[in-house]
Amino acid sequence: MDPRMMHLAQYVKVPIELNAKPGNKVVIITDTNMDPLLWQTVAAVAESRGVEVSLFLMTPRAAFGIDPTPPISAAVRAADIMVDMTTRALGHAAICDEIRKAGKQAIYMNGATYDILSSGAATADYAAIEQLGQTLMALWTECKEVRVTSRLGTDLVTRTDGRKGFYMAARNRWLADGRVLDAAFPDGESGIVPLEGTGEGIVVWDTTVEQIGLLQEPVKLTVKKGWVVDVEGGAQARQIRELLEQHGDRNSYNCPAEISIGTNPKARITGSMREDKKKWGTSHIAFGTNSEDGGVIRAKLHIDGLIREPTVSMDGRVVVQDGAIKV
Known part of the structure; x- marks a missing residue:
């Protein structure tokens, strides 16, 4: 061999x-x-x-x-x-x-x-990642309002009333409520699908974006009433706009379609979201489809973008502070 x-x-x-x-x-x-x-x-x-x-x-x-x-x-x-x-x-x-x-x-x-x-995220202790994921999933499920901020200008507020959190830790799980938690590899994240139409504010992706790769400069999304209304930045922001125009539909502008926290301490920034979004203490925010995890919107696209050192608050409780998980 x-x-x-x-x-x-x-x-x-x-x-x-x-x-x-x-x-x-x-x-x-x-x-x-x-x-x-x-x-x-x-x-x-x-x-x-x-x-x-x-x-x-x-x-x-x-x-x-x-x-x-x-x-x-x-x-x-x-x-x-x-x-x-x-x-x-x-x-x-x-x-x-x-x-x-x-x-x-x-x-x-x-x-x-x-x-x-x-290497990297693939070598992690997945039992420990699952334990952290379960803890965060419970916090997501309990909260009603999420706020994500960052030093580069992210300030997004959204509602999550009645939605259930999820986690991913390399193992498919069947929950008592009938949901199936997917597996990935490498893995390590926990998140929620916010209520449609409630997102308000600014999202600044500063590290990696799905289908784009490592960012040369930040990409700024303006979100109003749960929809992306503007995508600003340099050449890569233009690529994202073109992706939406050429392959998306109206529902592809739904935002946030997902807010998740990376939970893998061995994950690195590689330029591929397969590993980057799993990095401990990061947050990825998506636009587009959200129907997989409790949402009601089916779109042609689902694109994740990464914030490297976010602060994530749930009902005012700081769960992630400047890229460090506090639970």
Whole structure:
């Protein structure tokens, strides 16, 4: 076996061992922009656990949250577990809503590289990440108003009355309220889907944005009554506006579609949101689809942007202060 594959297998076995059982039917979806060594290793690890693996290769989707091809979607419906190893995440696509409601599992490894899957966040203590995630999920569920600020100008207030928090820690979880918590790898976050139409203020993404990468300068979103009304900044802000215009729809401007806190102390800033948004003490705020986690808006896009050192308050209680989690 390739030495690089042997090294990688030590880490990618984590989500497989946490989620797959012998006899499970697993569909791995990848695309032509992904390193074949990655999906080959995941397939080999899964097969070693008695899992039946099917591999599907496609060309990259035009944007995040777009369904795979119809034949692949059909295979996903027939499987027990979907593993997303694409360039652009399927996590907010309609097919993922469908399998989630059917009680099936998903493992999101989109946007990963060899380095991301074998160092940094991949090496963390996932039991500890799950414990922190559960604590934060309870706080999210209890709160009614969330405020996020940052030194670079973020000041967003939104309501969360009646919404339930979630967390992600590399393991699919079935909750007593009927929800399924998804898994990713690397992983580590906890968040909530705010009430539609309640977001007011400014969001300044200062680190990384999905489908854009590392930011050369901050991107400023103006949010009024739950909708993005302006996207300001330099060339990358223009890319975001073009992404919305070319691949989005009216609902893609819904904001905040999600507010989450990174909970993985080993995560680094890499330029890929697969790892960056998991970094302990960061916050990512999204626009677009929110129907996966209790929301009611289905959009063509779901785009996360990262704030590196946020302050997050829940009903006035500071839970994250300048990038440090306080619980």
